[in-house]
Each structure stands twice: as structure tokens, then as C-alpha cells.
Amino acid sequence: MYKKILVAADGSDHSKRAVQEAVKMAKANPGANVTLLYVIDYEKARNEILQSQGPDGLHLERRKHLQPLEEICRSAGVHFETKILHGAPGPTIVKHANETGYDAVFIGSRGLNALQEMVLGSVSHKVAKRVQAPVIIVK
Amino acid sequence: MSYKEQWFGNIRADILSGIVVALALIPEAIAFSIIAGVDPMVGLYASFSIAVIISFVGGRPAMISAATGAMALAMVTLVRDHGLDYLLAATILTGVLQVIFGFLKIARFMKFIPRAVMIGFVNSLAILIFMAQVPFIFGINLITYVFVGVTLAIVYILPRFFTAIPAPLIAIFVLSAIVMYTGIDMQNVGSLGTINQSLPTFFIPDVPFNFETLQIIFPTALALSIIGLLESLLTASILDDATETDSDKNQEARGQGIANFVTGFFGGMAGCAMIGQSGINVQSGGRGRLSTFTAGVVLIFLIIVLGNWVVQIPMPVLAGIMVMVCIGTFNWGSFKYMATAPKSDAVVMLLTVVVVVYTHDLSKGVLAGVLLSAILFAAKISKVEVRNKGLNAEASNVYTVHGQLFFASSQDFVSAFDAIEPADRIIIDFSDATVWDDSGVGAIDRVMGRLQPKVGSIEITGLNPSSEKLVNTLAAYADSGKKAGQH
Structure with missing residues (x-):
């Protein structure tokens, strides 16, 4: 049974689809709990602080990213919690997933081409390789 | 967290990240000296002195302060018209002003600076640093373009496969070796200044102590103190968020002042916190004061040991690294921001950039941006x-x-x-x-x-x-x- 389900979410359309798939799994497993994990790296923190006025503006900005994802869970009647962590996305997701011990991990694929993947690196690839639980990459 | 914990709570990771930062700092300190129009040693001494002092008296552990581009740009005119001694005097005065601002609790005024102005600030900073690189990149010869291109390729692609040594350093090492081995005729750091393989010494800047001197250095010192605090407090907020810890912004302001004050007496130029280097530090695991301290000490150690090699760094490589710094500094989300933010915010952001690029003075841009947004705000709420x-x-x-x-x-x-x-x-x-x-x-x-x-x-x-x-x-x-x- 899949009881503890993690979704690594960044608010993108890909991560929205990942949440939708995680909700499907959670509904098929009574008592399942979905954790929405939002990871903020240094670059992202820099841009968010630059573009938001003070701590309240920053709080609102981040809520805006997470709110649609929470809504997907809420409207499906799935138990969920939201978690915000700081650090490089790949390693932070891997560390949290392995330390907490999930039954399944969902992550959206950014759908990069070969060159982008070489330059930018693929978070979903890293996560799939290093997380001990089964990882589902959602396109 | 106690002061002692801020120092020794994270020893191993702090020392390692401090070393990484020191390596990444060297090219920037040299490049910013060249922008300011002074010897590379002025920026290197400043980076050593500011980092070490701020590690004791700063309010934000793990933040890296050193010679910066924003500060270098503000001192160009003073250096050109009056020379190094006036810059050092201005640096000391900058320190005094910042300590005063710190005691006046300047940090609370930060909230009056609109985000549009801050975005304009970092964007115009990136544009100005890039403009300063243009003479070292364009219109020289084909081999210069090749070196800049190879440098950029190394700094962007290599970190995907190998991150133990900062990529800019690898670019410097490999390309300097190629130049030295093949004997390509190319401008290097040595052709723009000298490197002294010695520790900085205490001396009082050789300026007349009179009202005329004050008149010369005060405008620059005021601009430097505002720019320095702005960038330092912005960086502190980012580090607060990235490390999920709090910091004392007023202590940081006073600390910046103390660091600049002392640095002026040791032949260094005024500096402030660095968004990019602080990010490198935090991402490398640095969390405590020890990381900043280590960065400063290792930097000066490397200069004393490797000074003869540092002068061999080809300018196109340094310029390439600076282009990377610009790309990292520029807020690329600005384009989306201009489309989605209220028109008035977009106008304020653009005005800030235009004024800075036109005057080459970040503080004037910030002032213009703040004034315009205040007027726009008054206009907006004055609809009765x-x-x-x-x-x-x-x-x-x-x-x-x-x-x-x-x-x-x-x-x-x-x-x-x-x-x-x-x-x-x-x-x-x-x-x-x-x-x-x-x-x-x-x-x-x-x-x-x-x-x-x-x-x-x-x-x-x-x-x-x-x-x-x-x-x-x-x-x-x-x-x-x-x-x-x-x-």
C-alpha cells in the first residue's frame, strides 16, 4: 500500500500534473497522505526576495505557487501537507525523501532537450536515481 | 544562536566553503579593481580586510563581503580625477557614515525602497559591469573572442560534471597555461597593475586634512555608503531566507562601516556584501562566521604564495568571468515582471536603470527611482x-x-x-x-x-x-x- 506520498512541486504545469497523478494514487489508497514539497534554491530565493516587497510579499508570492497545488488535493478530498525547504532542488528532495521514508515519490519532468539537460541538469533524473522509494516522473 | 556558535557551530563545512569562496573571490577582486581604475592589490587587500573584519563585527553570519562591482563603479570618477589616496580617504569616510547610519537604525528604512527600484539596481549593476568589460572583449582581435568564448563555455558547462573546484578557476588555470606555453601576445593582469606578495600595512592616506578634501570625497563617500548598505542589507535578507535564520541588520550596517573604516587605512577600497559570493558560500555549506573569515585569510595567503602567477591571468579570461557574473547578477525575471507588474512599477524600474546607465552612479538611480515611486504612490492614493x-x-x-x-x-x-x-x-x-x-x-x-x-x-x-x-x-x-x- 502507498500511504506516504511525496510530490516535489515547483508550481509549474509539469508539477501540477505530478500532483494530479499523486492524488489519483492517494485516492486509491485509503488513509494515504500527500506531502507537497516546495524547494527554494538560492537563485530562486534571490529572485523572489527581489520581486516581493518585504516578508509579507514574499509569503504571498510563495503561497501563490502552492495554492493551486493544494487546491487539487483539497478538491479531491485527499489528506495533504505542505512543506517548504531551502537548498539545491535535486539534493534537497533526495535528502528529505530518504530521511523521511516515503512509499512513493512524484516529480514533474521539465521536458528539456538534450542540450538543455547537459547545461541545466535534470532534477527529475537525479531524484529518480537517488531516492530509495519508487519514483514516478510525470510528463 | 550565541556568538560562539556563530563561529564554531559548523567548523568543517565553514572552512571548506571559505576556501571555495576565496578562490572565486580572487578574479572578481582583481576585475573590480580594474573597473575602479586602481591596482589589483587595492581590491585584493580590501577583500581580505573586509571579509576578516566583517566576520567579527557583522550581523549576518556566512555573508561574504569584499571589494564589489557596485562600489567600484561609484569610485571611478574620484580615482580618475584625484587618485588613490583620495579613494582611501573616501573609504574611511564611507565607514564613518555607515556606522552612523547603523546607529540611526537604517535597516528600517529599507522597506521604503520599492522592489522595482531594487530590481533596477541589480539590473543596472549587471549592465554597468558588462559595459566595463567591453574594452577587454570587443574590437581587439579574433583570439580574444576565442578566449572569452572558451572561458564562458568552461564556466557554464563544466560545473555539470565537476564541482569540486570552481569552474572560473579552472578556466583561469587552463587558459593562462595555454597563453604562457604558446606565447600568444595578450593583455594580462600584469599589464594593468602589479601584485605585491605581502600583507597590507597600516598607513594614513596622503591627503590634506582640510575642508577642500572633504568636499572632494564626501559625495563619493555618501554614494558608497548608500550603495554598500543597500546591497549588504539585500544580501542579508536573501541569506536569512536561504539559511532560514535571522540576522541583525543594524549590526550589519555598523559592521560594514567598521570594515570599510579600517580597510581605508590598509590600502583597500570600500566594499560591501556580495550576493553572488554569499550564494556560493551558502551553497557550499557555509553557515557561520568562520566561513567568511576563512575566505579572507585564504585569499591573502593565495595572493602571497601565487602572486607571480596571478599577473599572468589573461584579460579576456577575466572579462569572460565577469560576463558570467553579469549574467548571474541580472534579474532575468524582470522581463516577465515588466509584463505582469503594474505599469508604474515597470516605469520606476526602467527609470532606475536609465539613470544609472546614464550617470554611472547607482545611488543616483536609486534616488530617482525612490522619488518617482513616491510621487506615483501619492498620485495613486490621491484619488478622492x-x-x-x-x-x-x-x-x-x-x-x-x-x-x-x-x-x-x-x-x-x-x-x-x-x-x-x-x-x-x-x-x-x-x-x-x-x-x-x-x-x-x-x-x-x-x-x-x-x-x-x-x-x-x-x-x-x-x-x-x-x-x-x-x-x-x-x-x-x-x-x-x-x-x-x-x-
Whole structure:
């Protein structure tokens, strides 16, 4: 049974689809709990602080990213919690997933081409390789 | 966290990240010296001295402060017109000003700087640093383009496969070796200045201590102190968030001042916190004061040991690394921001960039941006509206006032009553309005004066307690008008 389900979410359309798939799994497993994990790296923190006025503006900005994802869970009647962590996305997701011990991990694929993947690196690839639980990459 | 924990809570990771930062700092310190028009040693001594001092007296552990581009750009004119000694004097004065600002609790004024201005600040900083690289990249020869291109390729692609050594350093090492081995004729750091393989020493800048000197250095010192605090406090906020810890911003402001003050006596240029280097530190695991301290000490150690090699760094490689710094500094989300943010914010951001690029002075851009956004804000909230609600149960003609009544909106308020129909009884309802100042009260007074000949009785309702107090103490109508309303 899949009881503890993690979704690594960044608010993108890909991560929205990942949440939708995680909700499907959670509904098929009574008592399942979905954790929405939002990871903020240094670059992202820099841009968010630059573009938001003070701590309240920053709080609102981040809520805006997470709110649609929470809504997907809420409207499906799935138990969920939201978690915000700081650090490089790949390693932070891997560390949290392995330390907490999930039954399944969902992550959206950014759908990069070969060159982008070489330059930018693929978070979903890293996560799939290093997380001990089964990882589902959602396109 | 106690001061001791801030030092020794994270020893191993702090030392390692400090070393990484020291390596990444060297090219930047040299490049920023060249931008400022001084010897590379001025930036290197500054980076050593500021990092070490701020590690003791700063308010934000793990933040990296050193010689920076923003500060270098602000000192170009002073250095060109008056020379290094005046720069050092200005650096000392910058320190004094920043300590004063720190004691005046400058940090709380940060919230008055709109985000649009801060975005404009970092964008224009990136543009100016890039412009400073242009003479080292364009119009020299083909091999220069090749070196810049290879440098950029190394710094962007290599970190995907290998991160133990900072990629810029690998680019420097490999390409310097190629130049030295093949004997390609190319401008290097040595052709723009000298590297002393020694520790900085204490000396008092050779300037006359008189009012004339103060007149020369004060404008630069003021600009430097504002720019330095702005970038330092912004960086501190980012580190607070990235490390999920708090920091003492006023202590940081005083610390920046102390660091600059001392640095001026040791032949270093004024500096401030660095967003990019602080990010490298945090991402490499640095969390404590020890990381900043290590960065400063390792930097000067490397210069003393490797000084002969540092002068061999080809300028196209350094310029390439600076282009990377620009790309990292520029806020690429700005384009989306300009499309989605309110028009007024976009205009403020653009104005900030235009003023900086035109004047080459970040502080002027910030000032222009803050002024424009203050005016736009006043214009935005100065819309006061008067609506006629018609007759109420007691056959009074009710007018409701909406918005903020103050000096900028008082004219509109008065003219809103120009076309009013004569009536027996009028009620002006202020439930949805606030009176802020004398002009607001004066406007009410004028309206009362104009209406009284045409109208039987005028009643003012719905003033909130503070507005009512203001009106009661100031308005001339209060004696006659209020009574008129009580009939």
C-alpha cells in the first residue's frame, strides 16, 4: 500500500500534473497522505526576495505557487501537507525523501532537450536515481 | 544562536566553503579593481580586510563581503580625477557614515525602497559591469573572442560534471597555461597593475586634512555608503531566507562601516556584501562566521604564495568571468515582471536603470527611482471621490466621500462640490475617507464656506476619531458649521 506520498512541486504545469497523478494514487489508497514539497534554491530565493516587497510579499508570492497545488488535493478530498525547504532542488528532495521514508515519490519532468539537460541538469533524473522509494516522473 | 556558535557551530563545512569562496573571490577582486581604475592589490587587500573584519563585527553570519562591482563603479570618477589616496580617504569616510547610519537604525528604512527600484539596481549593476568589460572583449582581435568564448563555455558547462573546484578557476588555470606555453601576445593582469606578495600595512592616506578634501570625497563617500548598505542589507535578507535564520541588520550596517573604516587605512577600497559570493558560500555549506573569515585569510595567503602567477591571468579570461557574473547578477525575471507588474512599477524600474546607465552612479538611480515611486504612490492614493447618494429618510441630500484627503487630493475634493445643487439639508459622509493633514481640513473648510450660502444646513458625519480631532482643532467652520448641522 502507498500511504506516504511525496510530490516535489515547483508550481509549474509539469508539477501540477505530478500532483494530479499523486492524488489519483492517494485516492486509491485509503488513509494515504500527500506531502507537497516546495524547494527554494538560492537563485530562486534571490529572485523572489527581489520581486516581493518585504516578508509579507514574499509569503504571498510563495503561497501563490502552492495554492493551486493544494487546491487539487483539497478538491479531491485527499489528506495533504505542505512543506517548504531551502537548498539545491535535486539534493534537497533526495535528502528529505530518504530521511523521511516515503512509499512513493512524484516529480514533474521539465521536458528539456538534450542540450538543455547537459547545461541545466535534470532534477527529475537525479531524484529518480537517488531516492530509495519508487519514483514516478510525470510528463 | 550565541556568538560562539556563530563561529564554531559548523567548523568543517565553514572552512571548506571559505576556501571555495576565496578562490572565486580572487578574479572578481582583481576585475573590480580594474573597473575602479586602481591596482589589483587595492581590491585584493580590501577583500581580505573586509571579509576578516566583517566576520567579527557583522550581523549576518556566512555573508561574504569584499571589494564589489557596485562600489567600484561609484569610485571611478574620484580615482580618475584625484587618485588613490583620495579613494582611501573616501573609504574611511564611507565607514564613518555607515556606522552612523547603523546607529540611526537604517535597516528600517529599507522597506521604503520599492522592489522595482531594487530590481533596477541589480539590473543596472549587471549592465554597468558588462559595459566595463567591453574594452577587454570587443574590437581587439579574433583570439580574444576565442578566449572569452572558451572561458564562458568552461564556466557554464563544466560545473555539470565537476564541482569540486570552481569552474572560473579552472578556466583561469587552463587558459593562462595555454597563453604562457604558446606565447600568444595578450593583455594580462600584469599589464594593468602589479601584485605585491605581502600583507597590507597600516598607513594614513596622503591627503590634506582640510575642508577642500572633504568636499572632494564626501559625495563619493555618501554614494558608497548608500550603495554598500543597500546591497549588504539585500544580501542579508536573501541569506536569512536561504539559511532560514535571522540576522541583525543594524549590526550589519555598523559592521560594514567598521570594515570599510579600517580597510581605508590598509590600502583597500570600500566594499560591501556580495550576493553572488554569499550564494556560493551558502551553497557550499557555509553557515557561520568562520566561513567568511576563512575566505579572507585564504585569499591573502593565495595572493602571497601565487602572486607571480596571478599577473599572468589573461584579460579576456577575466572579462569572460565577469560576463558570467553579469549574467548571474541580472534579474532575468524582470522581463516577465515588466509584463505582469503594474505599469508604474515597470516605469520606476526602467527609470532606475536609465539613470544609472546614464550617470554611472547607482545611488543616483536609486534616488530617482525612490522619488518617482513616491510621487506615483501619492498620485495613486490621491484619488478622492465624492458620490451623491440622493435623499435619505430625513430628506437630506447625502454625499459620500471615498479615499484619502490630503494635500495632493484636496483640490479634487473641493472641485467635486462645484456643481452641487442648492438644497435645504446636506450630509457629507466621511465614513470611507480619512483626513490626513492641514490641506485636507482646509479643503473641508473651503467646501463649507462655499456651500453655506446655497444650503440651509450642512452636517458632516462619519469622520474617524483621528480625522475628527484634526478637523475640530483646525477647521474654522467648526463653530458655525457644526452648529448649523445640529439644528
